[in-house]
Amino acid sequence: MSTMHDVAQRAGVSLKTVSRVVNGEPNVREQTRRKVDAAIAELGFRPNSVARNLRTGRIDLVGLALPHLSQPYFSSLAEEIMREAERHGLTVLIELTEGDAEAELALVREHGPHLGGLLMYPVGLSEAQALTVARTVPTVFISERAYDAPVDRVAMANREGIRALVGHMVSLGYTRIAALGADHTGRPERAAAHLRLEGYRDGLRDAGLPYVPELVLEVGTPHWNRQEGAAGMRRLIERDIPFDAVVAFADALALGALHALQEAGLTIPAEVAVAGFDDTDDARYTYPSLTSVAPGRAQIAREALALLNDRMNGTVERDSGRLVVADHQLIVRESTLGGMAAWGGA
Amino acid sequence: MGRSVTMRTVAEKAGVSTKTVSNVINGTGSFSPETEHRVRAAVEELGYQINPFARGLRSQRTGTIALVLPNVYQPFNAELAEQVIRAPETQGLKVVVETTRGDAERERAVLSTSHKELVDGVIYVPEALTAEEYLPLPLTQPTVVLGERPAQAAGMHLDYVEIADEQGAHAAVSHLLAQGRRRIAALCEQAEPRAGGRRLHGYRRALDDAGVAYDDSLVIGVDNADLWSSGAGAVARLLRTRVRFDALFCYNDVVAIGALSVLARSGVSVPDDVALAGFDDIEAARFASPPLTTVDPQRESIARRAVSLLRSRMDTEDFRDLPGRCESAGFVLRVRKSSSATSNTLAQSPT
Numbered sequence: 001m002s003t004m005h006d007v008a009q010r011a012g013v014s015l016k017t018v019s020r021v022v023n024g025e026p027n028v029r030e031q032t033r034r035k036v037d038a039a040i041a042e043l044g045f046r047p048n049s050v051a052r053n054l055r056t057g058r059i060d061l062v063g064l065a066l067p068h069l070s071q072p073y074f075s076s077l078a079e080e081i082m083r084e085a086e087r088h089g090l091t092v093l094i095e096l097t098e099g100d101a102e103a104e105l106a107l108v109r110e111h112g113p114h115l116g117g118l119l120m121y122p123v124g125l126s127e128a129q130a131l132t133v134a135r136t137v138p139t140v141f142i143s144e145r146a147y148d149a150p151v152d153r154v155a156m157a158n159r160e161g162i163r164a165l166v167g168h169m170v171s172l173g174y175t176r177i178a179a180l181g182a183d184h185t186g187r188p189e190r191a192a193a194h195l196r197l198e199g200y201r202d203g204l205r206d207a208g209l210p211y212v213p214e215l216v217l218e219v220g221t222p223h224w225n226r227q228e229g230a231a232g233m234r235r236l237i238e239r240d241i242p243f244d245a246v247v248a249f250a251d252a253l254a255l256g257a258l259h260a261l262q263e264a265g266l267t268i269p270a271e272v273a274v275a276g277f278d279d280t281d282d283a284r285y286t287y288p289s290l291t292s293v294a295p296g297r298a299q300i301a302r303e304a305l306a307l308l309n310d311r312m313n314g315t316v317e318r319d320s321g322r323l324v325v326a327d328h329q330l331i332v333r334e335s336t337l338g339g340m341a342a343w344g345g346a
Numbered sequence: 347m348g349r350s351v352t353m354r355t356v357a358e359k360a361g362v363s364t365k366t367v368s369n370v371i372n373g374t375g376s377f378s379p380e381t382e383h384r385v386r387a388a389v390e391e392l393g394y395q396i397n398p399f400a401r402g403l404r405s406q407r408t409g410t411i412a413l414v415l416p417n418v419y420q421p422f423n424a425e426l427a428e429q430v431i432r433a434p435e436t437q438g439l440k441v442v443v444e445t446t447r448g449d450a451e452r453e454r455a456v457l458s459t460s461h462k463e464l465v466d467g468v469i470y471v472p473e474a475l476t477a478e479e480y481l482p483l484p485l486t487q488p489t490v491v492l493g494e495r496p497a498q499a500a501g502m503h504l505d506y507v508e509i510a511d512e513q514g515a516h517a518a519v520s521h522l523l524a525q526g527r528r529r530i531a532a533l534c535e536q537a538e539p540r541a542g543g544r545r546l547h548g549y550r551r552a553l554d555d556a557g558v559a560y561d562d563s564l565v566i567g568v569d570n571a572d573l574w575s576s577g578a579g580a581v582a583r584l585l586r587t588r589v590r591f592d593a594l595f596c597y598n599d600v601v602a603i604g605a606l607s608v609l610a611r612s613g614v615s616v617p618d619d620v621a622l623a624g625f626d627d628i629e630a631a632r633f634a635s636p637p638l639t640t641v642d643p644q645r646e647s648i649a650r651r652a653v654s655l656l657r658s659r660m661d662t663e664d665f666r667d668l669p670g671r672c673e674s675a676g677f678v679l680r681v682r683k684s685s686s687a688t689s690n691t692l693a694q695s696p697t
Contacts, residue, residue, distance in 0.1 A: 041389075068431070069424040069443070070629075079419045082445060093464070094418070094443035096431050107440065110408070114464050226633045259633040281419070282630055285574040285603055287610040 004045070011039035058312060059116030062090045063137075065107060067099035067123050071224055071252055072280035074121070077142070080301035081119060088305055090116070099123030099189065105133070112137040117312045119304055123189045135318075138311035140304050144192035150321035152307045154300050157328040158195035158277075159202065161293035164330050165247050165275050166203020168291070172336060174245035174273055177204070178215040180232050180257055181224060181249030196249040196277065203247075214241050219253065229256025230263075237264050244272060245336075251276035251283045251292055258286060258335065273336040279329075288334030289341070296326030359388035410440040411656060412465040414456050416473035417445050420572035420600060421628040422645075423471070426492075429649035430469065436653050439466075450474040458483045467656045467665075473540070485666075488659035490652045494544065495672045503666045505655040507648050510677040511541040514641035515548025516555075517679045518623040519595050521639070523556045525686060527593035527621050531564040533580045533605060534597045535571035542571070542597055545625065549595055563589045571597045577604025585612060592620060593685070599624035599631045599640055606634060606684070621685040627678075636683035647675040 008018045013032060020028050021036040028036075039045075062085060069075045082092045095111065097103040101124025108118065117138040122130060122145065131149040133139050140152040147153065169177050179200045183193035197216070204211055219232035229248060233256065236243065246261075248254035254276030258268060266272050268288055276283060279294035303324040310316045334341045353371075357364040362381060369377055370385040377385075413430050415423045431441050442465065446452040453475045456468065467488035472480060477496035485504060495506035522530050532549050535542040546565070553560055566580045577596060584591070585608070594609075596602035602624030609616055616622050616636060624631060627642035651673045659665045 042386075068428060069418055070428045072421070072424075075418045075421075075424045078445075079417065082447070092445075093412075094445075096427065096441055096443065098431065103440075110440075111410070111442075111464060226629055230633065255630070255633055259635065262635050281574050282421075282603075285578065285607040287607055287635055289607075 006043050007036065007039045007045050010043060011035045059114070060090050061115055062092050062308065063095050063107065063111060063115045063118045063120075064092050065095045065097050065104060065118065065120040065122075067097055067121060068223070069094075069096065071250070072282055073224075073250065073252070073278045076278075076280055077121075077297055077300070080297045081304065084298075084301040084305045088309055090305075097123070101125055101129060105129060108133045108136050117308045119308060138308060140308045140311065142300060142304055144195060145188055146191065147321075150319045152311065152322045154304045154307065154324045154326065156192075156295040156300070156326055158192055159199035161277055161295060161328040161330075162196045162199030162247060162249065163202040163206070164328070165277070165291075165293055166200055167206060168330055168332065168336065169245045169247065169273060169275070170203070170207040170209070172269075172273065175209060176212075176215065176243040177209070177245040177247055178217065178236055178243045179247050179249070180217050180219060180229060180236075181253050182216045182218045184218055193249060200247060212241075214239065215243055224250040225252045226256035226259065229253030230260040231256070233257040233260035234264075237261075246272060246274045248274065248276045251278040251280045251290060254290055254292070254335075255283065255286060258288075258290070269334070269336050269338050275336055279331050284333070286335075288338070291333045291336040291341075292331050294329045294331050296328060299326045355392055356385065356388045359392060360384040407660075408464055408466050409438070410442055410465045411436075411467045411469065411653070411660075412456075413441060413443045414453075414468055414470045415443060415445055416448055416471060417572060418443065421630060422598065422600075422626045425628060426645055426649060429645045430653060433646070433650045433653050435650050435657060439653075439657075446473055448474050450479070453480065454483060457489065458486055467660045469652045469656060488656055488665040490656045490659075492648065492652060493541070499670060502670050503668065504670055505659065506670075506672040507651045507655065508672060508674040509541065509643045509648065510641075510674060511544035512548040512551070514625060514643060514677040514679070515545040515595070516552045517548075517677070518625065518639070518641050519549045519552035520555065521679060521681060522593040522595060522621050522623055522685060523552060523558065525593070525617075525621055528558055529561075529564065529591045530558075530593040530595055531566065531584055531589070531591040532595045532597075533566050533568050533577060533584070533601050535568045535601075540571075542568075545597060563587065564591060568597055568601055571601050574600055574604045574607075577601035577606075578608045579604075581605035581608045585614075594620055594622050596622070596624045599626045599628045599638060602638055602640070602684075603630055603634055606638070610635075617683065617685050623685050627680055631680075632682075634684065639682045639685035640680050642678040642680050644675040644677060651675060 004015060004018050008015045018036055021033050064081055066074045078094055085092045095107045104125050115137055119140050119142060121142050127147055127149050130147050130151055134151045142154050144155055144158055181193055182197045183190040201211060217232045217236055219228045246257050248257055254274055258274050261268060261272055268274055275291040277293045279292040283290035283292050332341055353364050353367050357367045366377055367385055370382050413427055418424050427443050444456060457480055469490045471492045481498055489504045491506050494508055534546050550560055566584050568576045568580045570576050594605060596605060602622055614620050624638050624640040627640045631638040631640045655671060659668055662668055
């Protein structure tokens with residue numbers, strides 16, 4: 001693909017002049033404008049009018065492909081990434097795929113040539129498709145789903161985070177701990193649910209507690225939202241099986257569970273303790289505030305942009321794959337500690 | 347170099363498909379050097395001119411529309427983006443979201459030069475720019491603005507979908523008054539061009555209609571109404587002033603839920619001591635404890651109207667062929683437990 005440099009060279013003018021013509025700015029002589037237009041036509045140049053960096057010639061527009069924005073985790077991830085991208089002088093365009101492999105591929109096919117790089121939270125992409133994407137445009141996957149293909153990936157400590165959460169519940173004396181958000185279909189796109197269920201099992205094993213299938217709730221297909229969390233919780237309440245704590249695999253699910261428990265007249269955490277995963281902003285402002293696992297969103301954004309920067313600058317081997325797993329942190333608030341917790345705690 | 351030379355003519359001359367011509371011209375897909383040479387020769391011979399900058403010429407469709415938002419951390423914005431993707435009118439279009447982060451320069455760039463190679467049209471939510479600032483910018487693509495249509499936009503070639511800020515606020519405050527509340531405080535963002543001024547106007551008009559005097563000490567400014575912490579801070583400030591209040595109308599749900607978190611911990615019972623109402627009907631409002639009374643601005647209708655207006659403009663040869671249009675999505679007052687022991691819904695149909 002031809003660059004603005006090529007156009008400038010062909011037309012025998014400066015980059016700045018090409019930029020003026022492309023952006024329709026005044027103070028360009030008609031003859032110069034024609035020369036530039038001709039060079040553009042000849043070279044088949046398409047301008048990234050805002051995005052292309054005049055100094056480096058690099059396309060400074062980066063795509064961020066997310067399945068959707070309705071889950072607070074994704075909107076806060078997007079914010080962190082845009083903040084970090086700004087530091088790298090990159091502009092971010094959010095592409096919404098609804099977790100559909102066809103849409104994920106289509107965006108790469110059609111937008112790829114205009115993007116300097118791509119950060120993708122893949123849902124539907126197979127192993128082979130992920131590799132195709134990475135070979136089409138410099139790509140870093142932010143993904144809980146693992147790929148054997150040589151691609152760059154940043155992931156959360158899914159398993160360790162939930163394991164720590166179960167350990168926290170156990171340390172407070174809870175023994176009948178329900179899990180909210182499991183998936184038993186085994187579909188690879190539900191990797192986060194699988195890993196978090198593993199973490200739940202680990203935590204029980206650490207404490208010598210039995211795995212009780214009736215306490216494991218499969219919810220949240222396709223989205224982990226409050227509605228799904230509330231529905232799952234109501235099912236558990238109706239089952240009339242004793243439980244004293246709920247470990248939800250996402251904050252949105254936990255907030256829905258909180259609502260359903262309060263609706264049923266249960267006191268949190270005196271009767272049932274609740275915790276989530278994600279540490280989204282809204283979890284701090286519920287009453288009681290929500291204990292959660294912070295998955296290191298800022299670190300994920302930082303690492304993803306650093307990896308992408310290498311890719312865009314061509315300083316890594318084409319067929320090398322790198323994996324970064326972000327650090328997690330347990331954020332303890334009122335929903336497990338009650339009045340002892342500092343509200344809004346760090 | 348006549349207009350009659352089309353990509354098809356070039357394709358025939360070069361003995362390739364129009365898709366291949368397009369690939370060579372745009373540098374997309376793959377083709378052999380030999381094919382490229384044939385296409386380029388045909389382009390030159392026929393004098394075929396590619397002018398992607400021709401204003402209003404909608405020859406190169408991308409099938410993508412951009413939703414330009416101040417941010418995506420405000421749930422209203424994220425949920426709006428969802429509705430835009432899901433709208434039946436969006437069928438067959440891709441949606442990208444660009445955030446302006448309240449930066450006037452970015453808003454200017456988006457309106458006048460935004461990634462034209464990527465999108466066919468723009469749905470724009472103004473944040474930093476006032477109408478006086480964005481209206482004089484050269485429009486380069488079909489544009490729909492979400493927000494109040496200013497008088498000076500009449501006769502311009504862009505469309506508006508209005509949110510019922512004033513009427514919605516009026517209905518919410520009237521509802522609080524109907525619950526017997528008389529000391530109604532307002533937590534409101536007032537910075538232009540955001541909706542605070544209009545919502546505050548609705549608040550004042552409702553008080554007037556009920557013969558309740560407006561009291562300056564009951565109106566507290568909010569710095570950034572997109573942050574949960576803002577409502578918490580503003581209500582803490584209000585509580586410190588020791589001004590008596592029995593109801594609270596908030597600029598939006600994020601502010602209201604932030605305020606609720608402080609009230610709950612200050613021993614103030616909602617709704618017994620203070621009745622609470624917000625604006626936006628985000629998902630968190632339904633799941634608040636107690637569930638939040640709020641104005642539902644009909645996000646689905648806003649999204650569908652915006653995409654439909656945009657599409658009709660994108661479908662014209664020159665998007666300036668259509669006059670500027672303005673639609674309103676109406677609102678529904680969702681009465682929940684934060685303001686009333688009995689919940690119900692008061693609707694106002696779209697206009």
